Amino acid sequence: MTTTGTPDGDDGGAVLFDVDGTLMDTVYLHTVAWSEALRQQGFRVPMARIHRCIGMGSDHLLDALLSEERDRDGDEALSAAHDTLYAQHWSRLAPLPGASDLLRACATRGWRVVLASSAKKKEAEVMMRALDADDAITAVTTASDVSSSKPAPDLVQQALDKAGVPAERAVFVGDAAWDGKAARKAGVRCLGVLTGGWSREELHEAGMEVVYDSPSELLGRLDDSFLAVPPGWA
Structure with missing residues (x-):
C-alpha cells in the first residue's frame, strides 16, 4: 500500500470505499451464503429480505x-456457517468492471484511498488480492477493527482516522443504504453505485448525493464529479 502525498500545509482528502457490492461483485454470493446458513439452523428467510441486509455486519x-x-x-454458529459457505467462492471472487482502475485514478488525483468494509479481516484480505490495487490503497478498515458495523458510523470514523483527514475532507462511495446512513452519521459526503441492487431513489434517500450506475461509470465521469480534485488541490 502507498500513501499519497498532499500539498504543503494542506491535509488533502480521502475517498473511502465500501467493498462488497461497490468494488466487488459479491452481494448475491453473500445472500446465498446467509440463506443456506440460516436454513441449516432452522430459519427460513426469503432471499429478498437477506439481500436488503447485505452491507451490514453480521451483528446488525x-x-x-x-x-x-x-x-x-x-449467532456465532450462524456467522461461522456463513463464513464457511461464502469461503467456497473465494477463488472466484471478481472485482466489478472498472473498480481497480477507479481506485488508481483516485490515488493519481491525490486522494488517499481507504477501504471501509463490513467484512471480517481475512475475507477483506481475499478481496484485496482480487482487486490487485495495493499500489493505490492507503489503508483498510474492516469489521474486525470496530465494535459495531454499518449502519453505525464506526467503520467510517475508523477509516477517517486511518486516512488522517477530518470528515469534511472525505467522500464515501457505497452501494447500499447502510453505507449512506453510516457516512451521514459520521458527517461524510457520500456517492452511490447501483451494483449492489438498491434503487437510485433508495440511495438518494439514504443520503447519497449522486448515484452512478457502476464503478465504471464513476470512473468515466470522474473529472465531472466531486472526486476530480481533493480538497485544497488546485
Whole structure:
C-alpha cells in the first residue's frame, strides 16, 4: 500500500470505499451464503429480505432478520456457517468492471484511498488480492477493527482516522443504504453505485448525493464529479 502525498500545509482528502457490492461483485454470493446458513439452523428467510441486509455486519444483519429479542446463543454458529459457505467462492471472487482502475485514478488525483468494509479481516484480505490495487490503497478498515458495523458510523470514523483527514475532507462511495446512513452519521459526503441492487431513489434517500450506475461509470465521469480534485488541490 502507498500513501499519497498532499500539498504543503494542506491535509488533502480521502475517498473511502465500501467493498462488497461497490468494488466487488459479491452481494448475491453473500445472500446465498446467509440463506443456506440460516436454513441449516432452522430459519427460513426469503432471499429478498437477506439481500436488503447485505452491507451490514453480521451483528446488525441478524438483528434485522431474526429480531433483536432472539436467543443470541446461536449467532456465532450462524456467522461461522456463513463464513464457511461464502469461503467456497473465494477463488472466484471478481472485482466489478472498472473498480481497480477507479481506485488508481483516485490515488493519481491525490486522494488517499481507504477501504471501509463490513467484512471480517481475512475475507477483506481475499478481496484485496482480487482487486490487485495495493499500489493505490492507503489503508483498510474492516469489521474486525470496530465494535459495531454499518449502519453505525464506526467503520467510517475508523477509516477517517486511518486516512488522517477530518470528515469534511472525505467522500464515501457505497452501494447500499447502510453505507449512506453510516457516512451521514459520521458527517461524510457520500456517492452511490447501483451494483449492489438498491434503487437510485433508495440511495438518494439514504443520503447519497449522486448515484452512478457502476464503478465504471464513476470512473468515466470522474473529472465531472466531486472526486476530480481533493480538497485544497488546485
